[in-house]
Amino acid sequence: MNSPGTQVHRLDGVRILDLFAGPGGLDVAAHFLGFKSVGIEWDRNACETRYAAGLPTIHADVSAMRETRFDEIPKSVDVLAGGPPCQSFSVAGKGVGRKRLDRVEEFIHRLVGGESEAQIDEDLHSLGDPRTALVLEPLRWLLKAIETEGRGPYNVIVLEQVPAVLPLWELYAKLLRSGEGRLNGVKYEADCWELKTERFGVPQTRTRAVLVARRPGLGAVEPPKPTHLPFELHRRRRNASQAEMLPGASHPSGAESRWISMAEALEEASRPKDSPVKVARLRTDGETKFFVVSNYGSGGDSKNRGRRLSSEPAFTVTGKISRNKVYRSIAEYEAEKPDRFNIPESGVLQTFPYNFPWSGNDRAQQVGNAVPPRLGMHVLSMALRGKAPTEDELTAATTWPTVPGATTESLREIGCGDRSQCPPKSHKVTRARREPAP
Template sequence: MRSVELFAGAGGLAMGVSLAGFESLAVVEWDKWACDTVRENQRRGYPLVSGWPLHEGDVRDMDWSSIPQNIELLAGGPPCQPFSMGGKHQAHDDKRDMFPATVQVVRKLRPKTFIVENVKGLTRSSFANYFEYIKLQLELPEIPRREHESWFDHLLRLQSEKTSGHMHGAGLTYNVVATLVNAADYGIPQKRERVFIVGTRSDLPIDWHFPDATHSEAALLYSQWVTGEYWDRHKIAARARPPVPEKMAKRIQALAAKPPATLPWRTVRDAIADLPDPRLRAAMHIRDHKFQDGAKVYPGHTGSPLDQPAKTIKAGSHGVPGGENMMVLPDGSVRYFSARETARIQTFPDGYVFHGSWTETMRQLGNAVPVALGRIVASSVGESLIRAELHRLQGTMCATRTAA
């Protein structure tokens, strides 16, 4: 199965797509530092990226003539600053809004499916019309915006086309599903809420739905406060364990009577348990695992508790306002995550290295899709494509037998 990755960054979603069995025909990213990270891993022979055809540059300037139409998957996370909770919230007025460029590539390549990832802020009520506009453009990519037409007038025209009942006569169309996902519910050690917009081409018999959650907070509470399995696994003696949270007492009691069927959320401790403290000599020879001094707590700026999934790893242009790039130790003190610890939280493999300073690496990681989450979503899409192809082949065989 063939894929193209747009706005690839340091490669999180693209690596997930590769792990799901897709072959990348083009990996496009404009940021030099992120491209240097991919190139460094290619130079080191890292298998997941060694064969990527990396293109450094603007998606809008890409020559797509060498990429065939009808590829199986187009994937990417358009720059999220126009919709980020920490950004300027300009949406369609922000020059960094790359959704129009994404729609243009869909129109050009006609992929069988696409995966678009973006921030939770996209779903805010203030962006409701523009979010609807994004989805309708992806549903009807062959009805482009006219010259001098405002985005809102284009939205009204798309809505009219859809409600007219003529949608499937409009040429290339997609069935589009938008889902708000908490990465922690899929085994990522991070409470990262993101929107996934997945499209399947309407002329193909693709039956797809978002994968069911596999992990839960309830199961984590059960393993911590009912069975104690969590503390036993981390070799935390009874006297060193924190007390049962009072506000959780009734919930924990209910869980004892009815154990959850899911797996526990993965925590910061789960993610980094086998890494030495970056302040120790043992950490010196681990790539991207250097201690960064200066972490402080102040109102509104707190770190991630060790025994919960991390807060959302962010890439702030003026620092990270909520302290998402630091952790709270058992004694209440805080320190910054090392780049390697952050990579663990974003589920990048340990063999994957990053180009640039701690600040630059943390920016790349904050912009990334967790590799494991990318694999889960891409695998579900890949499985639906395989089922559709088997359905087509079975139909062909039945038609051949009937004709015979």
């Protein structure tokens, strides 16, 4: 396994290029699987977390990097991965992308068909939300690699997004299988699926649209095999069908395990002596027992806040997780005396290691934007090795290695340099938001 603490900023031997890398969900997954990666990320705060974690990073805009700095990507990279920003497709946003999927599909066909990219860029502005166009970037990076002398196509492509993007991934897969137009005969075995995170041991309900493509000869593309049972979102159904699936319940040999609850995940993360996860405050009579009231409405009613018990998986962890209210009892709820999850606890619900070094500002947003590393391990392992991650790898993924300060400084120098190539105004100093107390 590559250690972020010892293999600092060397980009030789890097296999995975992570577009829109965020604080490092896919990079953390790659690390525990033994693969080296480099991420491109425009947000300075996310970059600070990556530097502190020892993750090689280029602080840049993905589009600008492709257009003017493509030759800086190591030639050893043969895996293209990434999760384009989801805000314009997410049900939590205004949904500009969701409403214009047909237009985005049109742009995909135009790109592969060889139309002028300058004209395509001009027309993309009509979509309203510029983030919608970013879902095209992985395709543009692939086309750039195919058309750049001395590069050649990536061997493996792994993409993830919110479920609304699945039709676009299906179109991607169809085109990648065809090799038509600017793909210049380059074909892939490709498929895509909706994956529920709780089915892979992530203690939250979150559905992602995932695409995996591999060059012929690397084996058939198969979805990662779920390891846990699905969680029923409707309380009546889950009370009836999952009443027997309590912590510690036994299962037939080879059967999927029950989903992981918030209480189980936080209890496990609180055990190391240096852990910032402090569940003692959430215990009643020696038992970690609480309920969470969501920041979001339920059933189409913005005032009807959903609830989850500590014995259940968390709601989808978003950038607003700090606004979710945590109560130990109905009395606390009626007295309006809520607790909050701190940032390390929020990270654990995303399956980041308990001691992951969250840094910079807007940490809740960083946590919410990330790919759950445990899901990433299952997806990357199947895509790159054709098998699930081992139990030893999954167990190791609960603790992050210590990263020397010198490593962080070296990575910052590599990623930002003199800041002249960083995104405009991205180094503007802002006041840090006050994080919830542990």
